[in-house]
Amino acid sequence: MRIVDIIQNKRDGIKLSDTEIAYLLDEYLEGNVPDYQMSAFLMAVYFNGMEKHELKVFTEKMMNSGDLIDFKGINKILIDKHSTGGVGDKTTIALAPLFASFDIGTAKLSGRGLGHTGGTIDKFESIKGFTFPETKEELVELVNECGTGIMGYSDKIVPLDKKLYSLRDVTATVSSIPLIAASIMSKKLAVHADGIILDVKTGSGAFMKSLDDARKLAKTMREIGDSLDRKVVTCITDMDQPLGFAVGNSLEIIEAIETIKGRGPKEFSYLVKTLAAIGLQLKGDVKDLDKGRQMVEDMIQSGKPAKMLKAFIKSAGGDENIVDDYKLLPTAKNSVAVYAKDSGYVNTIEAETIGKAAMVLGAGRATKEDVIDHAVGLILNKKVGDKIETGELLATVYYNDDKxxxxxxxxxxxxYTISNTQTKERDIVIEIESVNV
Structure with a gap:
């Protein structure tokens, strides 16, 4: 079997056999296939895609390229929520203690941010003393103790994905939907979960800019989950403007806490309640999402989610008092107001640009080596559809370095784009689809 023949078959749209896919990926992982040949293969996939069975085999091979984590010591249902990322996305911080309040465990691997803002790991590291577990055993102990366990990705988990992604990044093949789906699902499937919720963002601040592409990605990931007998729910959600009002690590921690106290932004609160309700569906507690959302609202009013977040932070070595005293979080030395130049209605907010505005302050990383400033960021004062007058507060910027x-x-x-006519804001939750639930 020759690698060049496999490349040629994919180039010509010929379905690859299981043996061909396994041979290509095994040989590449072992270093026997040069990057220029794998680059050619990736470009062939970019143009010709993959059939369902090809993608199943491809993803399964990636999943099995490293360690598999099975949490046999955890005594509750486990649900993994994954977001394709966006600006101001602090969902896990609010959702995990909500899950824990319903005796749903969160045992997941999360990453650091690269780009607009920090990732989940970066946000939690805003909390003084907070450390993540370094072993599976520590993660299991954390989940059994307080319902939530999050740790960083290991190089031993799906090493093939890391190698392939580095190559995709420099060969203009990152945006291939089959390759995106295989990358995400291989990591989700390598870590056991009883249910997987995939939050696929679409809009100006998302990787999937168009709704059509978001639908294709969601459908592809559901099909992979279905082919490997996993319960998967996909939600397509809006990222045409930042999620909530806060962008920046400690600022987002505060907004997430306010949300589980019942005082969060309307659209972010609705998203969190919806995802939590889906978790209740996966657990089997409810069939109707509206009933699930009401159960979540009642739980928030009980105060239990805030207590569960405190327990998680304390178990991770952090100062749990931050849940009640935000002054214990990193605070920027300076702040400055940004005022509107025009009157009218907020028509659009380019989420990616807002993310970059936070990143240049130090809230995100331009390169992997950059050090994040957990204190800096911005708070928006106006969202899409809001009326605004010239000179009115648009946003507040929090910074340490004025460079x-x-x-x-x-x-x-x-x-911000200001117009004379009011724009109707898109629903935060656009579509929900599931398999085997």
Whole structure:
């Protein structure tokens, strides 16, 4: 069997056999296939895609390229929620203690951010003393103790994905939907979960800019989950403007806590309640999402989710008092207001530009080596559909270093489009689809 023949078959749209896929990936992982040949294969996939069975085999092979984590010591149902990322996405911080309140465990691997804002790991590291478990045993202990366990990705989990992604990044094949789906699902499937909720973002601040592409990605990931007998629910959610009002690590921690106390932004609160309700469906507690959302609202009013978050933070070595005293979180030395230049209605907010406005302050990383400033970021004062007058507060910027402050302020102004007519805001939850639930 020759690698060049496998490349040629994919180039010509010929379905690959299980043996061909396994041979290609095994040989590449072992270093016997040069990057230029794998680059050619990835480009062939970019143009010709993969059939369902090809993608199943491809994903399963990636999944099995490293360690598999099975949490046999955990005594509750496990649900893994994954987001394709966006600006101001602090959902896991609010959702995990809600799950724990319903005796649903969160045992997942999360990453650090690269780009607009920090990832889940970065946000939790805003909390003084907070450390993540380093072993599976520590993760299991954490979940059994407080219902939530999160740790960083290991190089031993799906090493083939890491190698392939690095190559996709420099060969203009990152946006291939089959390759995106295989990358996400191989990591989700390598870590045991009784149910997987995939939050697929679409809009200006998302990787999937168009709703059509978001639907294709969601459908492809559901099909992979179905082919490997996993319960998968996909939600397509809006990222045409930042999620909530806060962008920046400690600021997002505060907004997430406010949400589980019942005081969060309307659209973010609805998203969190919906995802939690889906978790209740997966657990078997409810069939109707509206009933599930009401159960979540009642739980929030009981105060239990905030207590569960405190327990998680304390178990992870952090100062749990931050849940009640936000002054214990990193605080920027300076703040400056950004005022509207025009009157009218907020028509659009370019989420990606807002993310970059936070990143240049230090809230995100331009390169993997950059050090995040957990204190900096911004709080928006106006969202799509809001009326605004010239000179009215648009956003507040929190910063420590004034080197990029003017650039950040200008990016915020550039991100907003003001019009004379009011724009109807898109629903935060656009579509929900499931398999085997």
């Amino acid at each position: 990029n402050i003017e650039s950040s302020k200008q990016m915020i102004l550039d991100a």
